[in-house]
Amino acid sequence: MSHLDDLLSAYVDGELTPGEEQRVRAHLDTCPECRRELQFIGEGRSLVRGLPPVDPPFGFYERLLRPQRRWARAAVGALAAGAAASVALMAGAAPHEPRVRPNVAQLVDAHTASASTSGDPLSGITPAAVPVSFRR
């Protein structure tokens, strides 16, 4: 009989027929190499079997099982984001107080061209003292 190979795992797992098991035992009695491999395989098996259970993250299943709440939160978030975007848009599009920017230079030029001190009847009048007050 050649070496046992994968019969060894089946042997430690109790997965052999009675006849196979008898043959494996007989071989192990005479084969130190297979006995070493049996120990080696048994250790690999024990290592995996000794692994502890793993806890899911806190609240993991609750989140999975309440998708409607998650969707509701997502919807609220989307609504909030939409509202914020609307406010920003409205702010950008809101009517501003119109700015007045008269072209002063052009007005000055036009007035200068038409103005004449020589023909101005008021030029000869002595300035009178006029009480002036500035009120806001």
Place this chain on the structure above:
Amino acid sequence: MAGEGAPTWEDVARSHGRFLYTVAYRLTGNREDAEDLVQEVLLRVRRGLETYQPGSMEGWLSRIATNAFLDDVRRRKRRPEDRLPDEPDWVLPPTRGADEVLAGEVLPDDVQAALARLPDDFRAAVVLCDVVGLSYQEIGESLDVPVGTVRSRIHRGRAMLRKMLTAT
């Protein structure tokens, strides 16, 4: 309509949530993928509860989890950009002193890391056998392979894992 005694998927999550998460984590090797896998299993459970036959709920869940996991692995392998490294160091010859490492000296994280480096088909068989506790016959049915293939994958998976832990 689900058969008599068939649980709802909420029952499944509440009664077997930790077990399912453990199997998913041992198969995938990290929490993010484990969470995705659990979610996929629960979706399949919800679709498949009608066909549930009273028996081992954990065996049934493990079968769904393993198939969902292997489906995902195959899908990734069809897309080269997502391909995972699949040539671990286990192809190296065994080192001297393999008998010197005792199970008690190996940390669970090391075992998990070695498990994660097994070829996917081997890992699936080892997890179903040594984490879930299914028989070879049940594993063969779960993976749709003959019992002889199950036996070989479990044996080679254990040998590779043990060898990796010797080398570290």
